[in-house]
Amino acid sequence: MIPTPDLSHLSDDDKLNVYDPAEDTFLLLDGLEKDAEQLKDQQPLICLEIGSGSGCVSAFLGSILGPANALYLCTDINERASICTLATGRQNRIPLNSITCDLSRPLLTRLRHSVDVIIFNPPYVPTDHHEASHSQDAAGIAGSWAGGLDGMEVTNRFLDIVGELLSACGKFYLVALAQNNIPDIRQRMQEKFDLDSEIVIQRRVRREHLHIVRFSRRPSKV
Amino acid sequence: MVRLITHNLLACHVKGCTSNNFPLKFQDVQIELQEADFNPDMITNLLPRLEWGALVDAARLVGDTSLPPEQPEMMDDDLLRKLHHVLLEIHVVEGVMICPNCSHSYPISNGIPNMLLAEHEIG
Numbered sequence: 001m002i003p004t005p006d007l008s009h010l011s012d013d014d015k016l017n018v019y020d021p022a023e024d025t026f027l028l029l030d031g032l033e034k035d036a037e038q039l040k041d042q043q044p045l046i047c048l049e050i051g052s053g054s055g056c057v058s059a060f061l062g063s064i065l066g067p068a069n070a071l072y073l074c075t076d077i078n079e080r081a082s083i084c085t086l087a088t089g090r091q092n093r094i095p096l097n098s099i100t101c102d103l104s105r106p107l108l109t110r111l112r113h114s115v116d117v118i119i120f121n122p123p124y125v126p127t128d129h130h131e132a133s134h135s136q137d138a139a140g141i142a143g144s145w146a147g148g149l150d151g152m153e154v155t156n157r158f159l160d161i162v163g164e165l166l167s168a169c170g171k172f173y174l175v176a177l178a179q180n181n182i183p184d185i186r187q188r189m190q191e192k193f194d195l196d197s198e199i200v201i202q203r204r205v206r207r208e209h210l211h212i213v214r215f216s217r218r219p220s221k222v
Numbered sequence: 223m224v225r226l227i228t229h230n231l232l233a234c235h236v237k238g239c240t241s242n243n244f245p246l247k248f249q250d251v252q253i254e255l256q257e258a259d260f261n262p263d264m265i266t267n268l269l270p271r272l273e274w275g276a277l278v279d280a281a282r283l284v285g286d287t288s289l290p291p292e293q294p295e296m297m298d299d300d301l302l303r304k305l306h307h308v309l310l311e312i313h314v315v316e317g318v319m320i321c322p323n324c325s326h327s328y329p330i331s332n333g334i335p336n337m338l339l340a341e342h343e344i345g
Contacts, residue, residue, distance in 0.1 A: 045267050068259040071227060071268070082334045086223070095258060095310070097228045101337035102344075109233035109244060114271060139338070 002033055005059035005092045010084060018081045019053040019144040023205040024175050028121055029060050031173065031200040031212035036064045042169060044116030048073045050103055050158060053081050053144060055088030055096055057119055062094030070116075073107070075099045077139045102136075103158050104165060115165045120158060121175040126151040151180050159185070162215070163193035171216050173200070178209040189215055223254065223313030223333035226280050230273055230309075232335065234321035234328075236343045242323040245276035251317030251330075253284050258310040262302045268309065269297070281308045 007021065019025075032039070044065060049058045052074035062072055074085045074096050082098040089096030099106065123132065125145045132148030147153055155174070162172055172195070176182050182199075189195040195215040202211040234243035274293035281289055288304040297305070319328045319335060326343070329336050 045264065046271070068261040069264055071264075073228070073231070077338070079334065079336060083332060086333060097223075097225060098334050099228065099232070099337055100334055102339075105235040105339075106232045106337040108235070110231045110271075110273070137341075 002036070002060065002063055004029065005056050005063070005088060007054060007056060007088060007091075009087055009091045010054060014054075014080070014084055017141055018078065018084045019141065021054055021056045023203070024121060024208070024210055025056055027201060027203050027210050028057055028119070028173065028175055028212055031214075032057070032061060032064060032119075034201055035171075035214065039064055039117065039171070042116065042171070044070050044170075046071050046073065046111065046115050046167075047117040048075070048104065048107070048111070048115045048119070048165065050075055050118070050120040051081075051122060051144065052076050052085045052096070052098065053121075055085030055098075057121065058085065058096050059088050059092040059094045061117065061119065062089070062096070063092065067094045072096050073099065075101050075104060075107075077102050077136060077143055078141070079139070081144075104161070108161065108164060111165055113164070113167055116167050116170045118162060118165060118170065118172040120155070120173070122155040122158065123147045124151040124155065124175060124177050124180055126179055129153065147180075151177060155180070159189065163195065166195075166215075166217065168217060171214055174213045174215065176211050176213055178211070182211055182213065186213065194218060223256065223315060224330050224335050225310055226277060226284075226312050227268070227309040228335070229280055229314070229319070230277050232319065232337065234324060234326055235337070236321065236324050236326050236339060239321060239324040239326070243321055245273065245280065245322075246319035246328065247322055248280060248283050248314065249318045249320055251284060251314050254313045254315050255311055256313055258306070260303060260306050262299065262306075265302050265306050265309065266297065269293070277308065281312070284312055284314070286312060
């Protein structure tokens with residue numbers, strides 16, 4: 001069992017403004033831990049987390065793969081989250097590289113087909129469109145959960161381009177709810193981008209039926 | 223902390239700014255040096271991903287002239303260590319990165335680059 005990253009440095013104020021790890025986060029950690037041997041065998045070089053929040057997940061990935069064995073990039077639209085991510089990296093001795101931006105926009109040019117592990121715990125809660133759109137613009141804590149129609153508005157924007165970033169042997173981990181229509185997501189990614197997928201782990205938590213979906217390329221294609 | 227490896231991966235993404243949008247030019251930078259564990263294999267594996275010229279220019283701007291102007295065919299341990307230092311141990315804490323094409327200015331504060339754009343810049 002790999003220990004959960006130390007988050008004792010986060011203040012109460014941090015937790016008001018940045019997503020405090022919850023059941024979805026812990027399920028993602030469990031999923032990564034389940035895949036730990038596979039991930040280590042892959043020897044990833046470049047790892048990217050979209051919406052890193054507290055930095056918990058990237059710090060955990062860093063403890064699976066080793067702090068000096070990969071480049072850990074983290075993006076978040078919320079500057080406060082970027083600051084927390086850096087602090088969490090320092091606290092757990094994993095060098096995390098934070099960038100405040102929308103999804104992965106400034107990295108697309110240079111990281112085409114180059115990212116070996118991509119992780120996204122998106123704002124997946126179904127809300128009305130305006131709530132999602134406003135929350136992203138405000139770049140505050142609501143941006144970490146308000147997902148718009150079917151809880152997919154932000155996720156879909158990333159799904160449109162994840163294939164551009166993913167390396168030949170790369171793996172993309174996505175957190176999704178049953179309400180996000182996971183079979184549809186998987187089918188779309190297969191048909192449009194030739195990405196295979198598997199449910200690594202799932203769990204019902206109160207009203208949420210959470211899944212960790214892992215996408216990867218079929219071996220013969222880039 | 224904006225390491226030079228990160229800077230080597232960031233491009234301008236203003237709407238319509240699709241050529242000569244990399245590398246971003248540093249300005250008014252404050253740097254800190256912080257040691258990092260040396261993994262020669264990782265540095266070697268990063269080589270194909272690097273834009274060497276951009277890295278050398280960025281290093282020079284922050285006062286490091288240890289790297290040759292052209293990426294060498296062979297990297298010995300000494301050069302790998304210098305590359306490790308440039309990529310991972312030089313941190314830009316404050317400053318600005320400016321697009322050579324459209325002149326958009328991306329600030330760096332508390333070691334974090336802010337690459338957010340206004341709505342009209344995204345399109």
